[in-house]
Structure formats: structure tokens, C-alpha cells
Amino acid sequence: MSPTATVRAAVPGSRRPPAAGGGGPAGAADRLRRALRRAAPALLGYLAVRLCGLLVLARWAHVKGHGVWPTLATSWDSGWYLGIADHGYVDALGTRPNDNNLAFFPLYPVLVKAVAALTPGSRASVGLLLAVGFSFVAAWGVFAVGDRLYGLRVGVLLTVLWGVLPVAMVQWMGYTESMFTALAAWSLYAVLTGRWLWAGSLAALAGLTRPTGIALAAAVSLAALPACRGRRPGGRRAALVGALIAPTGWLAYVAWVGARVGRVDGYFAVQKLWRNQWDGGASTLRYLRQYLVYMTKPQLFLVVVSVVLIVSVGLYVLCVAERQPLALLVFTGVLLLVVLGSGGVYFPRARFLMPGFPLLMPLARSLARARRTAVVAGVLAMATLSSAWLGAYMLLVWKGPP
Helix, strand or coil, rough: CHHHHHCCCCCCCCCCCCCCCCHHHHHHHHHHHHHHHHHHHHHHHHHHHHHHHHHHHHHHHHHCCCHHHHHHHHCCHHHHHHHHHCCCCCCCCCCCCCCCCHHHHCCHHHHHHHHHHHCCCCCHHHHHHHHHHHHHHHHHHHHHHHHHHCHHHHHHHHHHHHHHCHHHHHHHHCCCCCHHHHHHHHHHHHHHHHHHHHHHHHHHHHHHCCCCCCHHHHHHHHHHHHCCCCHHHHHHHHHHHHHHHCHHHHHHHHHHHHHHHHCHHHHHHHHHHCCCCECCCCCHHHHHHHHHHHHCCCHHHHHHHHHHHHHHHHHHHHHHHCCCCCCHHHHHHHHHHHHHHECCCCCCHHHHHHCCCHHHHHHHHHHHHCCCCHHHHHHHHHHHHCCCHHHHHHHHCCCCCC
């Protein structure tokens, strides 16, 4: 079944129009309940695989004498976000490398600060709970996109596969990947359903969450162009407004950083201090040769990152061959372009690609076509155990950030 033929429903997973008289709050609540019931197998599957990862981490942390909560809530980038929530941003560029918090986008720390002001928990606890909560919103959005295009079975498998990525442990850390994936998934779903104002607004929020928000903005804006030439005046206006809104979050933060440090290219100067200059992929190729060809005993985590990058490119080729909708192809294509083309640090790149869940669609569809349930169960079981072990290794053995 082609994506074009299936992009018709108004509720995630729905194949029928809403019943007459279903408008208003009561009708909306009923549609939400039905959508949640349809997504329940995917959300329960996601919960199961992530709990497996948490249990492995807890056991390994106990053996090594580490605490699970500080590892998840306050380590590495989590500390940067908490610092922004506590003290705000610096007001100068400076010269020290890897020391300017303007490289971190504002929506997550602002939300942490706001929620912590209304609740008794610490900001670190709030940040972790928000990340976990957003991971389920993201999982639901991932399911909604997969179900929308290829049906319930693919949607469930796509969600579980997203939950067993090699670095999926980050989804339950005080990081922004879960929040960004939630915004990206629902923005793409809004594109598929023709809700252009929602698509643009969510893309704008994503642009305030991570640098790769520009990939989602490009996806929404380009996908809206055909609708801008449609026959319905209202639809044309909505598509145009959505296309214009989509990049505003990213552009606003980049402009604000420039004004704060007193130079037009201020944001890019900050990224340069973090060694995140664009080099067209030369550094990526150099690292791949180093870790997969020249080094006799490369560190395991760097090998995993390298394999993820190579597999992601291969999966994107399959996505193009499957003729995924334009919005999905643009989002994952620009995401890959940004991550692979950066000359910055190498080891977080598997994490940077985590929001690119449409790349998993060919795998989900292949598993959905498998005739033997035992084969599907075996593949998912191996992926779950591998993800759990790698997640614990990433946080307790690997010496750098995830």
C-alpha cells in the first residue's frame, strides 16, 4: 500500500471519519481515547524494552558502586542544561573551547525551570521526569507516523525499534533527544494529515530545542509548497503560514545569540569554539577510516557509533527507494547531512541521529512482513538485550559523553 493512499485519517491510526456530532471537547476526548487505545501496544512495547535497559543499567551500576539517578539526571550535557536553568546564559563569546553554554538551545532548560518552580522536586529530578515523559510522547508520535503510512503492525514495530537503538538509554536521561523527537514526530504527522499550522508550530518549537531543528523546519516548509498551490484558499493560506512559521524558532535563537555576543555570526562562532564547523564530511570519513580500518583495537563505543552512521546512510537509501513522503525524506536527509557533514566531535553522532526514526521504517516493514512470529520476537529480543547492554556500557564504562 502506498503512503499516498493511506494518508487520509484525522486521528492516529484511524481509518474512519469521525462520527457525526463528534465535535467539541467531548468528541475530541473520545477521539483521543480511541487513538490512545490503538497506540497502547506500541507504548507498552516501548515501556517494556526501556525498562529492560534500565534494569541492566541498575544492576551494572550497583556492581560498580554508581548511583543510577545521578548518572541519568546530572551527567554530561544534563549538567549544562541544569546550569542554564539555574544561572541562565553567558553574555560573551569568550575564547575557551567547549565552555560556552550558548551552544545549548533554550526550550528544555526553560521548561525545566518553569516546571520546577511549580513542583517540590529538584530541577535535576524535573529534567529527568520531563525527558521520560517526552519519550512516551515521542513513542506515540513515532507510532502515529508508522501506523498512518503502513498500518498498525508497522507502527508498533517502528516504535519498539526506536526504543532499542544502540544509544536509546539517552531517551531516559536529562537530555533533549526525547523532547526533540516528540516534536519532530508529531510535526511530521501533522504534515501527513494536512495540519499545516500545527506542523509549523511544532517545527518552530523543535528549532528552539536542538540545532538539528533546522532539518525539521526544512521538511515542513518544503512539504508545504505543493499545498500552497492547491485549490482551496483556506488550505493554501494554512500551508503558507505553516511553511513560514516552521524555521522561526531556529532563526530566532540564532539571531538572539548573535545579538547577545555582539556579532552577526555569534551562534556559529560559539559552535566553532565547540569545534562544530562544517567540513562537508571530511572529518567523518577520516574517523571512519581510523576506527574501522587503521586501528587494531578501537574502543567499542566508537565502533558502535561508526556502524550506526554507515547503517543510517544505507537505511536512507532504502527510504528513498520506498518513496517515503517528502517531509520524512527531507527531515532525515538534512539530519544526516548536518550530522555527517560536521567537523565536530565524533562520539555523540549516534545520539544526534536518534530523532531520525523514519530511517527505521524499512526495518519495521521487513519485520512486519515476516511470516513467523518467532523470527520477529527473536530479532526484537536480541535488539533489546544489545541496546540494554550498550546503554549501560555507554554510561558506566565509556569515559566520554553519550
